[in-house]
Amino acid sequence: MNSLKRYAEMLKERNIRPTVQRIEILKFIVESKRHPSADEIYEHLKGKIHAISRATVYNTVSLLSEKKVIKEIITPSSIRYDFELVEHHHFYCTKCKKVYDIFESLPEVPKIDSVEGHKVMNIQYCLVGICKDCLNGGE
Numbered sequence: 001m002n003s004l005k006r007y008a009e010m011l012k013e014r015n016i017r018p019t020v021q022r023i024e025i026l027k028f029i030v031e032s033k034r035h036p037s038a039d040e041i042y043e044h045l046k047g048k049i050h051a052i053s054r055a056t057v058y059n060t061v062s063l064l065s066e067k068k069v070i071k072e073i074i075t076p077s078s079i080r081y082d083f084e085l086v087e088h089h090h091f092y093c094t095k096c097k098k099v100y101d102i103f104e105s106l107p108e109v110p111k112i113d114s115v116e117g118h119k120v121m122n123i124q125y126c127l128v129g130i131c132k133d134c135l136n137g138g139e
Contacts, residue, residue, distance in 0.1 A: 004023055008023055011026065014067040016064070021049060021056050022064075029064075029083050036081060038057050039078075041057050042054045075097075075126060075128075076128060080099050088102060089104075093134055094128060096134050109123050
């Protein structure tokens with residue numbers, strides 16, 4: 001099965017209509033491995049798909065996140081998107097602004113259902129600091 005058909009099937013499995021735009025957005029997130037923001041996705045696809053707008057990208061990543069096809073990663077500078085089948089955490093570099101996957105075992109986040117009357121639906125583990133490349137003078 002070619003990759004576009006595979007992505008279309010992934011969308012259908014979550015009851016999402018597989019439009020050209022949605023398939024290409026999902027394909028880019030899965031294959032880029034860069035944790036792109038919605039703006040980066042739009043910039044990459046606008047020359048490739050004529051019928052795409054910034055609103056389409058934002059609406060699509062919101063839908064894909066809601067249906068748990070992709071994950072939102074909230075960093076100090078933006079919201080990024082990730083597709084990874086294996087549970088993992090993230091590290092955000094404040095210098096180069098890259099997001100790294102962290103597969104190392106970290107202390108467990110306590111289960112919290114509510115706090116000060118707010119219903120907690122998601123807890124993210126995003127470590128923030130300076131990456132090893134930036135610490136070693138590179139970028």
